[in-house]
Amino acid sequence: MNDANVYAVKTLTKKEYFAPGHRSCLGCGEALAVRLVHKALGRNVITASATGCMEIVSSPFPLTSWEIPWIHVAFENAAAVAGGIEAALKVLQRKGKISDKKVSVVAMAGDGGTVDIGLQALSGAMERGHKFLYVCYDNEAYMNTGVQRSSATPFGAHTTTSPAGTVVPGQVTWKKNMPEIAVAHKIPYVATATPSYPLDLVNKIKKGIAADGPAYVHILSVCPTGWGIASEETIKFGRLAVQTGFFPLYEVENGKYKITVDFEELMPLEQYLLPQRRFRHLAEDTLGYIRGRVAEQWEELQKRSAE
Amino acid sequence: MKKRVGMEVSFAAAEAVKLCNVDVVAAYPITPQTHIVERLSEYVANGELDAEFVPVESEHSALSLCVGSQAAGARSFTCTSSQGLALMNEIVYITSSMRLPMVMMLVNRSLSGPLSIWNDHSDVMSIRDCGWIQLFVKNSQEVFDHAFIAYKIAEDHNVLLPVIINFDGFILSHMFESVELMEPDVVQQYLPPYEPKYALHPDRALTMGTYGMPAVFTEAKKAQDEALLASYPHILEAWKAWGDLSGRHYHPVEEFLTKDAETIFVTLGSFGETAGEAVKALREKGHKAGLLHLRLWRPFPFDAFCQAIQGARNLIVIDRAVSFGGPGGPVASEIRSALYNKEKRPGVYSMIAGLGGRDVTVRDYMQMFESVTAGKASAYEIFGVRG
Numbered sequence: 011m012n013d014a015n016v017y018a019v020k021t022l023t024k025k026e027y028f029a030p031g032h033r034s035c036l037g038c039g040e041a042l043a044v045r046l047v048h049k050a051l052g053r054n055v056i057t058a059s060a061t062g063c064m065e066i067v068s069s070p071f072p073l074t075s076w077e078i079p080w081i082h083v084a085f086e087n088a089a090a091v092a093g094g095i096e097a098a099l100k101v102l103q104r105k106g107k108i109s110d111k112k113v114s115v116v117a118m119a120g121d122g123g124t125v126d127i128g129l130q131a132l133s134g135a136m137e138r139g140h141k142f143l144y145v146c147y148d149n150e151a152y153m154n155t156g157v158q159r160s161s162a163t164p165f166g167a168h169t170t171t172s173p174a175g176t177v178v179p180g181q182v183t184w185k186k187n188m189p190e191i192a193v194a195h196k197i198p199y200v201a202t203a204t205p206s207y208p209l210d211l212v213n214k215i216k217k218g219i220a221a222d223g224p225a226y227v228h229i230l231s232v233c234p235t236g237w238g239i240a241s242e243e244t245i246k247f248g249r250l251a252v253q254t255g256f257f258p259l260y261e262v263e264n265g266k267y268k269i270t271v272d273f274e275e276l277m278p279l280e281q282y283l284l285p286q287r288r289f290r291h292l293a294e295d296t297l298g299y300i301r302g303r304v305a306e307q308w309e310e311l312q313k314r315s316a317e
Numbered sequence: 318m319k320k321r322v323g324m325e326v327s328f329a330a331a332e333a334v335k336l337c338n339v340d341v342v343a344a345y346p347i348t349p350q351t352h353i354v355e356r357l358s359e360y361v362a363n364g365e366l367d368a369e370f371v372p373v374e375s376e377h378s379a380l381s382l383c384v385g386s387q388a389a390g391a392r393s394f395t396c397t398s399s400q401g402l403a404l405m406n407e408i409v410y411i412t413s414s415m416r417l418p419m420v421m422m423l424v425n426r427s428l429s430g431p432l433s434i435w436n437d438h439s440d441v442m443s444i445r446d447c448g449w450i451q452l453f454v455k456n457s458q459e460v461f462d463h464a465f466i467a468y469k470i471a472e473d474h475n476v477l478l479p480v481i482i483n484f485d486g487f488i489l490s491h492m493f494e495s496v497e498l499m500e501p502d503v504v505q506q507y508l509p510p511y512e513p514k515y516a517l518h519p520d521r522a523l524t525m526g527t528y529g530m531p532a533v534f535t536e537a538k539k540a541q542d543e544a545l546l547a548s549y550p551h552i553l554e555a556w557k558a559w560g561d562l563s564g565r566h567y568h569p570v571e572e573f574l575t576k577d578a579e580t581i582f583v584t585l586g587s588f589g590e591t592a593g594e595a596v597k598a599l600r601e602k603g604h605k606a607g608l609l610h611l612r613l614w615r616p617f618p619f620d621a622f623c624q625a626i627q628g629a630r631n632l633i634v635i636d637r638a639v640s641f642g643g644p645g646g647p648v649a650s651e652i653r654s655a656l657y658n659k660e661k662r663p664g665v666y667s668m669i670a671g672l673g674g675r676d677v678t679v680r681d682y683m684q685m686f687e688s689v690t691a692g693k694a695s696a697y698e699i700f701g702v703r704g
Contacts, residue, residue, distance in 0.1 A: 054519045058385060071533050074524035079517040081388050082526035083411055087381035090373065094341065094385025094393070095517060097369035101340045102391055105367060107510070113519055131381065134374030 018209040022049045025077075032075040033067040037241025039232030039248060040064060040147045042205040044118070047145055047229070050215035051114060053078060056095050060088035060119030060128060063154045064147065086127040089135035089144055092117035096140045114219045115142040121162035122152045125188045136195040136224045143218045143225045146188060149233035157236045161186040164256075165303070166296050167288045169236075174291040184303065192226035193262050199225035201261035201270075204232075206248025210259055210270050217263070230257045238287020250282040255308040260315065267314035279304060320498045326457045326489050327352035329496045330396075330422055333464035335366045336504045337420075340391035340511075343371040343382040347401040348434045349486035350424040354396055376401035380408040380421075387417040388525055390516030392468065394419065398486055399426035399440045406444060412479050413448030414541055415526060418471035419479045420464070421449075425586065425637075426486040427673040435674020436486040438585065438637035441614075442647045448541055450480040450548055451615040453585040457494035460484050462565060465499075465508050469555040474514050476548045483614070487674070489587040499563070507562055545616050552613065569618035570625050571610040574600060578607025580631040580690055581663075582682065585611050585648060588635060588671060595682030606686060611648070619655050629663045631689050635677070636669050645697040664689075670700040677701075 027048035034041040044064055048055070059065050059082045068075035069082060083091050096115045102108045117135075119128050124146040132144060151169045152158040159172035163181045168174040172181040192200045199221035203211040211229065218225035232248045234241045251257040252271055256279065259271040279301050283289040292300075324332075331353045334342070342361070344354040360366035369386075373379045376397050383393040397405060402423060412419065427433040428440050441451070450470060454463050460482070467480040484490060515523055529537050552569070560566035573593055575581055582592045589610035599606035609625055611618075626632060636646020644650050649667030656662040666689050671677045681701060688694040 056389065056517045056519065066528055069524055069527040071527040071529050071537075074527065076524050077522055079519060079522050080524050081385070081517060082528075083381060083384050083415075084407055087378060087408065090378035090381035091385035091388075093371065093373075093378075094343065094382035094387070094391075095389045096385075097341050097343075097371055097382070098386035098389035098391035098393075101367070101369045102389070105340070108390065108518065109520075111519075130374060131378050134378055137374070138371065 022046075022212065023052070025049070027051070027053065027077045028068070029075045029077055033070070034063065035235045035241070037234040037244045039205055039244045040120075040149055041067070042244070043147055043211070043229045043231050046205055046208055046211055047215050048078065050212040051116065051219060054112060055114045055116055056080070057116045057118055058083070058088050058091040058095060060123035061085040062120040062123050063149070064118065064120070066154060085123055087131050088117040088119045088123060088128060089132040092142045092144070093135045093138065093140040096142050115140070116219070117142060117144045119146060120154070121146060121148040121150060122160045124148070125162045125186045126160050133191075133195065136192065136197050136226070139223050141223055143215070143227065145215070146226070146228045147231045148228055149231045149236060150185075151236050153233050153236045162188065165300055166292050168291060169288065179293065179296050180288075180291065189226065189228045189262070193265075195224070196265070197224040197226060198222055198264055199261070201226075202228045202230070202257065202259050204230040204248040204252060204257065204259065206232075206245045207252065207259060207271055214261060214270075217261070236288070239285065247282070247286070250277065253277045254279045254282040255304050256282055258308060258311055260311055267311065267317065269311060269315045276308065321495055322498060323493050323495050325352060326460055326484070326492050326494055328356050329457050329461045329494075330464065331356035331360070332498065333461045334394055335360050336499065336501055337392065337394075337464055337468050337508060338510070339366070339368050339394045341369045341371065341383065341386035341393045342395070343373050343379045343386070343393070344395050344397070345373050345376045345379050345401060347376070347398050349426060349490050350396050350398045350401070350422070352490070353422060353424070376404045377408060380405040380412065383419050384408060384412055384415065384417060387419045388415070388517050390511070390513040390518070392511040394421070396422040396424065398424045399428055402440045403428060403443060409444050409447045409449065411526070414537070416477045416544070417479055418477050420467045420471060420482065421479065422482045422484070424486045424490045425483055433673040436488050437672045437674070439639070441481070441483050442638040445615075445647060448478070448545060449615065450478050450545070450552065451483065452480065453483045453612055453614055455484070455587045455589045455610060456489070457492070457496045458565065459567070460489070461496050461498070462559060462563065462567070465504055466555050466559050466567070469508050469558070470548065470552050472511055473551045473555070476551045477514060478545060478548055483586060485587045503562065507559060549616050549618070567612060569613035569621045571612055572625050573608040573610070575607035575609055575625055575629070577605055578629055579605040580633065580686060581607040581609050581626055581629045583609045583611060583632055583634040583648065583652065585614065585637070588637070588677060591677065591679060592635070592682050595679045595686070598679060599683060599686055604686065604690070617651065617655070622652070622655065623659065626663060631664045631666060633666045633668055633685050633689055635671070636667060637671050639669055639672070639699070649697070665696070666694050667697040668700045669698070675701065
């Protein structure tokens with residue numbers, strides 16, 4: 011599977027819609043994900059971006075990395091802005107004011123812009139049924155402002171606002187399950203992905219954009235800077251997150267669950283967690299708790315996929 | 318054919334927005350704005366208006382959605398009041414900095430707290446420096462006319478700025494007043510279909526809403542300020558063209574008996590109507606009173622204003638919002654600052670009145686006039702406080 015993924019990328023378009031020369035950190039998993047997502051989407055797309063790492067690195071005036079029409083407005087409203095673009099295209103095409111060429115609408119935001127401050131706008135847009143794809147690039151903390159915890163930060167992780175101290179062992183809440191929140195809106199397509207499995211990611215983006223209604227894809231975007239790993243280990247840690255069951259890859263198509271990258275046996279969780287600076291303080295009891303919840307989550311997912 | 322009818326002012330507003338043939342309406346209900354958006358949703362539901370009506374989950378999303386739709390080339394409209402504007406605040410500033418020519422009706426209501434659904438100007442004064450063109454209208458006909466005028470100004474390629482039409486909640490929005498309607502073809506002659514200068518579309522990849530490093534930020538803000546100031550002659554043009562078409566002429570400052578006036582009231586919004594009655598009564602008693610209604614609030618019409626108050630000894634500026642801990646009401650402070658460099662300048666009396674729906678009657682204006690002309694008024698007071 012891994013090898014096939016390495017070669018499959020070469021079958022994608024050579025055209026870059028997220029151009030090189032942007033200002034992301036070395037080894038940025040999020041930039042990699044954005045690049046792949048836009049290769050999958052092609053040129054007939056308009057993207058609305060939330061404030062965050064990808065906005066900052068790609069649009070310092072007068073420069074831009076975007077080879078497609080792209081707009082940034084604020085932090086919490088990417089879904090609402092995308093909803094406006096979708097409404098505009100619909101009415102302008104109906105009135106014959108623009109060509110009836112099919113144009114896809116995408117919203118993008120980080121985990122903070124999605125699961126925290128942008129959740130209301132996203133829920134509203136999904137509920138109203140705008141035909142758009144929302145992509146959450148989840149690097150599991152507010153990396154752009156200096157690694158503060160979000161509600162997508164994993165349990166136990168050290169961040170600058172969930173520091174591992176002598177009394178409190180880092181983040182004390184479980185990662186908010188945003189894909190499940192999206193599923194609860196009964197939208198046609200929800201999936202998780204990571205650029206370490208590029209073929210899987212590209213397929214899901216293509217399915218999402220083709221869905222008849224709102225689609226949501228949650229992409230684990232490895233952040234060497236925030237997680238405390240070497241910049242050349244991005245792909246490896248993305249794989250480990252999946253192979254240990256910490257971040258399972260699955261999709262929910264019209265309510266039907268399917269694990270898209272399945273394993274007979276998961277790798278030991280320590281192999282993913284302990285090499286990362288943000289988890290290195292974890293004591294055995296915390297590790298045990300995480301292990302239990304991850305196993306539970308994996309079982310639940312397998313059960314739903316079998317239904 | 319001109320048709321004069323009596324209707325609720327909110328419905329006249331909705332009728333005008335329909336005649337503008339807007340493409341996208343996004344709104345969230347808040348008193349006293351509701352009747353406008355209810356009526357617009359009915360027009361869409363009945364096929365009288367071919368638009369996308371998007372009932373969003375908050376005002377923040379209402380304006381954000383309009384930013385998206387306007388950026389994609391659709392004529393967009395939203396409408397709010399009070400807390401709704403406060404929730405939108407962040408996006409209000411971004412809309413103007415992105416030069417998106419949309420129109421918002423702001424049905425003025427107090428900002429909490431204490432919670433009050435009634436009328437004053439504390440909502441709009443909280444966005445004084447937001448970079449939109451800001452108009453205050455004072456009766457049903459002005460509300461109706463300014464929907465067309467606002468889009469005409471906003472969409473002018475020499476302007477490309479968003480416009481806010483302010484009008485008073487309840488005391489205007491919920492009144493039944495006479496209004497002369499316009500035929501759709503006449504409106505279309507004045508306001509042709511929207512031709513965006515820039516729009517998001519794959520046929521032309523544009524990046525909008527970039528990040529401004531310190532090396533460019535000051536220049537961006539200077540350019541924005543210049544754009545707002547430079548909109549002034551185009552606002553006058555839009556009014557002139559509307560006047561030629563409808564016979565109703567509007568100006569940045571509307572003067573009533575100011576020519577020889579010694580004491581001039583300055584008002585915004587529908588309070589001008591009552592103040593006008595007070596001025597008439599004062600004139601009958603032989604007092605040299607006048608009234609100046611400030612229709613254009615941003616860009617502030619300094620020259621027209623100074624011209625209009627030439628020769629006056631006193632200005633009584635009625636503010637409908639408090640600038641807590643400040644030197645006076647927001648409008649009065651601005652006027653003082655505008656006059657500071659003039660050699661001959663009148664006394665400026667800042668009267669805060671009509672907060673949170675408190676009525677200000679003809680008698681109240683006469684009382685203000687008496688205390689100012691008798692030299693008993695202080696430079697700044699909250700008028701009519703009980704107890």
